[in-house]
Every structure is written in structure tokens, then in C-alpha cells.
Amino acid sequence: MxxxxxxxxxxxxxxxxxxxxxxxxxxxxxxxxxxxxxxxxxxxxxxxxxxxxTDKDDVLLAVLNAVLSDVLTDYRQVASAPLEDQLGWVVRQLQQMNRLVSTVHTRAALAPAIDEWHTHFHLITESLFRTALQQAGVDRASIDAEIKIGAFAIEGMLTHGLDDAQQRAICQRLAQQWTNG
Amino acid sequence: MxxxxxxxxxxxxxxxxxxxxxxxxxxxxxxxxxxxxxxxxxxxxxxxxxxxxTDKDDVLLAVLNAVLSDVLTDYRQVASAPLEDQLGWVVRQLQQMNRLVSTVHTRAALAPAIDEWHTHFHLITESLFRTALQQAGVDRASIDAEIKIGAFAIEGMLTHGLDDAQQRAICQRLAQQWTNG
DNA sequence: TCAGCTCTTGAATGATATTCAACGACGTCT
DNA sequence: AGACGTCGTTGAATATCATTCAAGAGCTGA
Missing domain, CATH: 1.10.10.60 (Homeodomain-like)
Incomplete structure (x- = not known):
């Protein structure tokens, strides 16, 4: 049109x-x-x-923000669900943009604007992650490491085509780790 | 010349x-x-x-194999070290090719040859990972998930510029997880 | 109706990976 | 030594990108 x-x-x-x-x-x-x-x-x-x-990267930026905003909006509905379910939900949500994950990493090295978005994205998501883990009662000393491990696990699941069983096993293992002590 | x-x-x-x-x-x-x-x-x-x-991707393929072969050769020297040290060593080794990690993921979606290398790479590294975890006595039921989590954590550390303290904390947390039960 | 701003566009421009066709040097066979 | 074919090299295409330019078309407000 x-x-x-x-x-x-x-x-x-x-x-x-x-x-x-x-x-x-x-x-x-x-x-x-x-x-x-x-x-x-x-x-x-x-x-x-x-x-x-202004750019092709500018288009990418807009797309990233649009998707992120949609996901963040829907997140509220599961924010109070058990940790493992939350994890699974997030992975399933982000799955739709799995191709974009690698792209962001590659473009971040080349386009400052994308790099900025990337760090911003991690700030947001890790902050959400932190409150979730704190609520679950994860040990304060190791919470920073756990956040990173969780974030990287999610990224990994997105970029490598794992089947549902593998994904569930990973989410389960991570959640179990956090709901014990 | x-x-x-x-x-x-x-x-x-x-x-x-x-x-x-x-x-x-x-x-x-x-x-x-x-x-x-x-x-x-x-x-x-x-x-x-x-x-x-034949290709630019063919050059990439050759570079990837060269680097991988070097790293694999040197790995023998630390294969018997404690798990946490091994982890740290691998991360430090691969750090030199951190830019290539995202590249492999992006190119894998576009060039079948790179895609093949990528899955091959994960087969090799996860197999090494498996024997290391088995030796450490990790629970058989969760070993598959742990391998993936470990691999993704390494990839994450490579692609996101973490400082030494953060890296050490993550390696420590992972290794601790595995050396207990 | 005219001036000016907002949009749109076809046609450059410049970078890129890749291919083509010719040319030169080498080894070999006689 | 001389001829020939293969191997290696190259400058000049070609094709596909992202991006820019300059011109123009339509709306809007005076």
C-alpha cells in the first residue's frame, strides 16, 4: 500500500x-x-x-524495541508463576526472535546504536531476573553469577535449535538450582 | 610476499x-x-x-578449524586439572576468538558448511564436557542439561565482555554445582 | 494562487563478493 | 632445446548490496 x-x-x-x-x-x-x-x-x-x-540498523533497532516491548507487556501475566514456568515462558516467547539474537551480537560489534541497545537489554532482563531470584530466595552471594548463567542459558537455547525436551530439562535444572539453596 | x-x-x-x-x-x-x-x-x-x-565462508571454515585444532591440542595439558580451572582455561583460550562466536552463529543460518561445522563443534566440545563431568561424578540424570548450561555459559562469557571477576564467579558457581551433588 | 514543506522516486555512488578471460611461468615429454 | 598443457595470477567485468542525490509531486497554509 x-x-x-x-x-x-x-x-x-x-x-x-x-x-x-x-x-x-x-x-x-x-x-x-x-x-x-x-x-x-x-x-x-x-x-x-x-x-x-536513518539506517538498516535503525530499522533493526525499531524492530528489536517493538518485539521487546510486546514481550515485556505480556510478561506481567506470568511474573508471579513458579520460576520454572516463567523460564519456559520466556524462552518460548523469545523463540520467535531467535534469529535476531545472533544478529544483535554481530551488529553490536559494528553499530554503536545496536551495542547500546544490547547492553540496555541485558540491564532490563537481568534486573527482572534478579527480583525473580531474590523472591525465590537465592543466596545473595551467588545471585550475580546465577543471573548471568540464566541469561546465557536462555540465549543459548534460542540460538541453538533445541527440542522441547532438552529445553524443559534445562529450565528444570536451573529452576531446581534456585528453588533449593 | x-x-x-x-x-x-x-x-x-x-x-x-x-x-x-x-x-x-x-x-x-x-x-x-x-x-x-x-x-x-x-x-x-x-x-x-x-x-x-572457494568462498569467504570457506576461508572462515579453515580459520575455525585451525583455531579449534590449536585449542584442542593444548587442552590435553589441563584435561586433568580441577574442573573450575579447566573451565577458566577454556574461557581464556577461546577469548581470543570471541568475535568469531557470533559470526559462526550468523553464518550458520546462511551457509550450510558453517552450520555443519557448528554442530560438529558442539558435538566435540560437549563430548569433552561430558567426560569431565562424569569424572567429577555429576548425577547422570541431569548431566545432559548441565552440559548445555555449561556450554551456553561459556559462549555467553565469550560474546559478552565480562571482566575477570565476573568470569571467575561464574566458573566457580558452575564448578561448585558439579563438584557437590 | 503561490510558496514551502513533506514525501516519493529513478538514477547515481561506492563497497562488496564473486566470476571471467587472458596471460605468464613452470614442469614435462620429446 | 622446444613445444605443450597445467597451475597460478591478474585486471577487468558482474551482480548485489546499502546508501545518497537531485528532481519532482502533492499537500498545506498564506
Whole structure:
């Protein structure tokens, strides 16, 4: 739908492009999605995207924020569930963006904006993790290490295609570790 | 040193290019190293590399194998050390190729050859991990999960720039987990 | 109606990986 | 020694990217 010349608000059109980018980045991956392909999917000329985004990395940034925001919104509903279920839920949620995890790490080394987002992301998630572990009564001395281990385990499960049984076993083991002492 | 026209064996020259590629991929990263830059560093024309390697991914593959082979060779010397020290050693060793970890994950989605190497790599390392954990007397039921958790923790430590204290804390926590019951 | 801003676009530009076709040097067979 | 074919090298394409440029089209407010 190539439309805009003030009938459509700027934000609205940007959101359209963003939705298309999100779909393509998640389905095909960031590096496999060319700006031309994105433009065609959105029904605009190849360079129109640059009116709404400065960069391809800027598009990535927007997609990451959109997905993160959605996940964070839904998180409230399971924040009080048992730890193991929470873990499983998070992994299942993030699974949809598993291709983006490696991308973020690669781009972070090349684009400062992505690097910033990456550290910001870890700050947020590790903070959530911390309160969850504190509530579960994990030993204060080892809580920092546990947080990292948990975060890395999640990343690992996302980037390597594990089957459900393996995922459940890992979540179980981690949760067990935390609910004992 | 552009030399070869039979004075130098094919394998010898390939090794020269490989050494240069290894240096550049590790120092600057795979995606930041252009074939042109690699060629210039090796003192040959841009396309000469294609006489020795089929692809840029093929160069990556060779670099990965070279590094892995070196690390595996050195591993024997610490294979009998306490688990925590082993862990720390592995992390320190692999640290040199931390940029390559994300690269492997991204390229694995795009190049089948890299994907194959990646699964192969995990088979090898997890097998080593398994014997180490078995020797430490880790519970058989949870050993699979522990292996994955350990592998993911290592990957995480490599891809995220943790300071020494954090790394030590994580290795300690993992090892403690395994040396108890 | 005119001026100016917002969008859009086709056509550059520049970097990249990769391929092509020609050329030169080597080893070998005679 | 001379001819020939293979091996190695290269400069010049080609194709695909992301990104920029300059021109123009349409809306909006005077």
C-alpha cells in the first residue's frame, strides 16, 4: 500500500514499514533481508525507507524495541508463576526472535546504536531476573553469577535449535538450582 | 610476499593466506574484513584467494578449524586439572576468538558448511564436557542439561565482555554445582 | 494562487563478493 | 632445446548490496 502524502500520518506509515520489517527480519533474518526486498514488501521505492529510518540498523533497532516491548507487556501475566514456568515462558516467547539474537551480537560489534541497545537489554532482563531470584530466595552471594548463567542459558537455547525436551530439562535444572539453596 | 609459481607448494601458500585471514578475522572480525583487505594483507590480487578457497565462508571454515585444532591440542595439558580451572582455561583460550562466536552463529543460518561445522563443534566440545563431568561424578540424570548450561555459559562469557571477576564467579558457581551433588 | 514543506522516486555512488578471460611461468615429454 | 598443457595470477567485468542525490509531486497554509 504505497500511500502517504499527508493522508496518512508519518507515525502510521512508519509503523507499517516497521511491521513489514519485523515480519521479514523474523522470518528470513536480518542479513537475508535486503532493503530492496523490504521496500518491495511494503510497496514503496527502495529508498523511501530512508525517509523514515536513518539506517538498516535503525530499522533493526525499531524492530528489536517493538518485539521487546510486546514481550515485556505480556510478561506481567506470568511474573508471579513458579520460576520454572516463567523460564519456559520466556524462552518460548523469545523463540520467535531467535534469529535476531545472533544478529544483535554481530551488529553490536559494528553499530554503536545496536551495542547500546544490547547492553540496555541485558540491564532490563537481568534486573527482572534478579527480583525473580531474590523472591525465590537465592543466596545473595551467588545471585550475580546465577543471573548471568540464566541469561546465557536462555540465549543459548534460542540460538541453538533445541527440542522441547532438552529445553524443559534445562529450565528444570536451573529452576531446581534456585528453588533449593 | 606474492610468491608462487611452483617454487612454493600449494599447501604452503594456502597456509600463508590462512594465517593472514586468521589474524584479520580475529583482530577485526569476519564481517569487517573484506576479501580485498585480506588479499592486500597477503600481498596478492583480490581474486587470487579464490584459487585457494572457494568462498569467504570457506576461508572462515579453515580459520575455525585451525583455531579449534590449536585449542584442542593444548587442552590435553589441563584435561586433568580441577574442573573450575579447566573451565577458566577454556574461557581464556577461546577469548581470543570471541568475535568469531557470533559470526559462526550468523553464518550458520546462511551457509550450510558453517552450520555443519557448528554442530560438529558442539558435538566435540560437549563430548569433552561430558567426560569431565562424569569424572567429577555429576548425577547422570541431569548431566545432559548441565552440559548445555555449561556450554551456553561459556559462549555467553565469550560474546559478552565480562571482566575477570565476573568470569571467575561464574566458573566457580558452575564448578561448585558439579563438584557437590 | 503561490510558496514551502513533506514525501516519493529513478538514477547515481561506492563497497562488496564473486566470476571471467587472458596471460605468464613452470614442469614435462620429446 | 622446444613445444605443450597445467597451475597460478591478474585486471577487468558482474551482480548485489546499502546508501545518497537531485528532481519532482502533492499537500498545506498564506
Amino acid at each position: 504505497p500511500a502517504n502524502k499527508r493522508q496518512q500520518g508519518r507515525e502510521e506509515k512508519r509503523a507499517e514499514l516497521l511491521a513489514e520489517a519485523r515480519r521479514l527480519f523474523i522470518e528470513d533474518g536480518y542479513e537475508a533481508t535486503s532493503m530492496a526486498a523490504l521496500a518491495k514488501a511494503a510497496g514503496v521505492a527502495g529508498n523511501t525507507i530512508y525517509w523514515y529510518f | 606474492p610468491a608462487n609459481k611452483r617454487q612454493q607448494g600449494r599447501e604452503e601458500k594456502r597456509a600463508e593466506l590462512l594465517a593472514e585471514a586468521r589474524r584479520l578475522f580475529i583482530e577485526d572480525g569476519y564481517e569487517a574484513t573484506s576479501m580485498a583487505a585480506l588479499a592486500k594483507a597477503a600481498g596478492v590480487a583480490g581474486n587470487t584467494i579464490y584459487w585457494y578457497f
